[in-house]
Amino acid sequence: MSNFDLVLQRRNTRSLKWDMMERIYNIEDASDILPMWVADMDFKAPPKVLDAIQERIEQGVLGYSYVCEGCKQSIVSWFETRHKWIIDSSTILFHHGVIPIIATVIETFTKPGDQVGMMTPVYPPFFNLPTNQKRQITQVTLYEEDGKYTIDYEMLEQTFKDGVKLFILCNPHNPGGIVWTKEDLQRIVDLAIQYNVLILSDEIHADILMKGHAYTPLLTLPNASKAKIITAIAPTKTFNLAGIQAAMMVVPNDHLRTTLEQNAMAHGHTELNVFASAAVQAAYTYGAPWLDELLQYIEINMDYCTQELNTIPGIRVRKPGGTYLLWIDYRGTGLTEEKIMNQLLHTGKLALEPGTKYGEAGRGFLRMNVACPFKMVQEGIERFKYALQTVEHEAIVSQSQ
Secondary structure, three states: OOOOOOOOOOOOOOOHHHHOHHHHHOOOOOOOOEEOOOOOOOOOOOHHHHHHHHHHHHHOOOOOOOOOHHHHHHHHHHHHHHHOOOOOHHHEEEEOOHHHHHHHHHHHHOOOOOEEEEEEOOOOHHHHHHHHOOOEEEEEEOEEEOOEEEOOHHHHHHHHHOOEEEEEEEOOOOOOOOOOOHHHHHHHHHHHHHHOOEEEEEOOOOOOEOOOOOOOOHHHOOOHHHOOEEEEEOOHHHHOOHHHOOEEEEOOOHHHHHHHHHHHHHHOOOOOOHHHHHHHHHHHHHOHHHHHHHHHHHHHHHHHHHHHHOOOOOOEEOOOOEOOEEEEEOHHHOOOHHHHHHHHHHHOOEEOEEHHHHOHHHOOEEEEEOOOOHHHHHHHHHHHHHHHHHHHHHHHHHHHO
16 A cells, blocks of 8 residues: 655755756745646655665666566556557667657658647647757647647648648647547548658556546557557656656557667667666556556545636636646636746745646646645645735735725
């Protein structure tokens, strides 16, 4: 039985989430600010994973290592058991994270000036990485109504017609927590086949699902074998292992896989380090009970946050289908992004992510990470309420003068 209520001391531990806020938010002192921004959890990793890493340390020799077949088979077994996705272990390629995977795929299969497509609002590296590699960004803005997002297929098809070389998909989608339906994914794949577009599907949040929602791996669709698809998966979001820097590509297409292997050799990329491979195998072999408990805990946090936030005038939030990230609509407050971020940071002492970090389509929204002990969630909600109550009071005073 895991103790997700345990509040861990993470300050001064080289934590990006807790120790880098002064730089990220351009403030002098963040010692009293509660971080609910970047997507890592404030929970210990599964005990079996920590045991596996400790065992490698105690062995004492940290020489050259490789990813054993047992590690690959743990990945295969996990996705078959959990998601009914049968993966051929020979199609798995290892990398040091999903962001490096995105960068590698862009570099390998496009050239400067090529168009890279994506649906926005979306995870910032989707547009930052192509831009840094001098590719052109083509955005398909998701249609939003009452916090629910749908795909504009006419716009999507037009971008494919206009020559998009690579389309980066996020499933489940970050931000917003949208778990795309099989029908949605089928239409995307059909269009990619019709216009010969390569799809990179980022499925890192696949295991973080709320009740009533089911994730469909893109490569399990009936016509997936006719498409050019590279899927990125990782245990790092599922088991809170971002620091081990491990991810996998599943690449059934022989030509795509061979080309990626050649790119890895050209850059001197090696497989996972000794700790990462041990952690990956342990997580996928023994992590299911821990994850089941985690999902129940996050569901409670989500329910509490959506209930409380929706009582605040001008705030609307819909419970996501996946991820542990809330997408908060504050457009009803009439506040600018600068104003609400200032209120949250300096009055509420709460660090959230501004919506425009995810593209212009994210304006009017905030992203909040609720994967932390319930006590911290309660504190975060109280800080959020205080920040907005203060600005509401200031407005009333101003009007009365």
